[in-house]
Amino acid sequence: MSSAAGTATLDGLRRSRRGRAAWLAVVLLGLALACILSVSLGTRDVGWADIVAGVSGTTETMAQAVVAVRVPRTVLAALAGAALGLAGAVMQGVTRNPLADPGILGVNAGAAMAVVIGMAWFGMQSLDAFLWTAILGAGIAACFVYAVGSLGRGGATPLKLALAGAATSIASASFTVAIILPRNDIAGGVRSWQIGGVGGASFDAILPCLPFLAVGLVLCLLSARSLNLLALGDEAAAGLGAQVAWARAAAALGAVLLCGATTAICGPIGFVGLVVPHMCRLLVGVDHRWLLPFSALTGGILLIVADVIGRIIARPSEMDVGIVTAFVGAPVFIWIVRQRRVRDL
16 A cells, blocks of 8 residues: 555656646746747837847848847846846745745845945946945845844744835835935936836846856755755754754845846846746745746746837837836735735734
8 A cells, every 4th residue: 555655656756747847848938939029029020030130140220220139138137037036936935925025025125225325425337336235235125124024923924024024115215215306417317227127238237247146046046955944944944954044044145146136237126026936836836946947937038028018018118127017916916915814924
């Protein structure tokens, strides 16, 4: 009887692996299709021949020049979506909070406020300075939210973390507006950046972000096993050999690097880190060894598609991707809260 049960379990595991491999193929295909749509659709649609020529660097016609501009935009959307999706999955694992998201927990708002302070008070202009400042602001905001959410009985519960994050986001946004209002010299650019978008991307702007994104990616992916253990509870994780504090700190650092670098170049884009991990759990389950890479790939797809939608529905102008993701993410946020029934928080 036990032998039959063991065989059934192994068969189930094999089917699970085959199912995950199949979903991986689907997600990779979806990413490729999203990239093709991104370079072909917008305020001006282009044909396949123009896409091939534009990708190769040829800009002899207007359509080919449009494609050449859209290529770095597509790359940035893929990288930013992957970073935010992965960071959201890690934050949900670290805090054991289904509502965790770089926007909801105030991390993006903290990064944005730090960048605005640097621009307004210290004359900061270089992208390298933006990156370091955004990462510092994201880290401070994450530590502050976790510290506030840990106060009182029960420690850092999901509800207290969500409330602390929401309060931090509102306070940071208000302080940012107070800094910008009297500064007409930076107000226009900052307000557009605050919405969150990938327009105007260039490879010169993307390259300085890659080391930060790479380090954050590695830290997050290496934390997969630790996050699986943390899901069992701190005491159980420690009993299984995990160094709980170090595991949580390493994973959080990776998420902060991803959020800070993305916010520095794109502005604060919300809800990607909330929506994507929940979608991926439906596909591959709760094992972070699969969930994290799937969240990165799916996040890239989501942000690319959101960018394409923003170009199409607002023709002949464009709608920033941060607005589109808010329309998608807000209903999902409400649905998650209703599923949790608040009492479980």
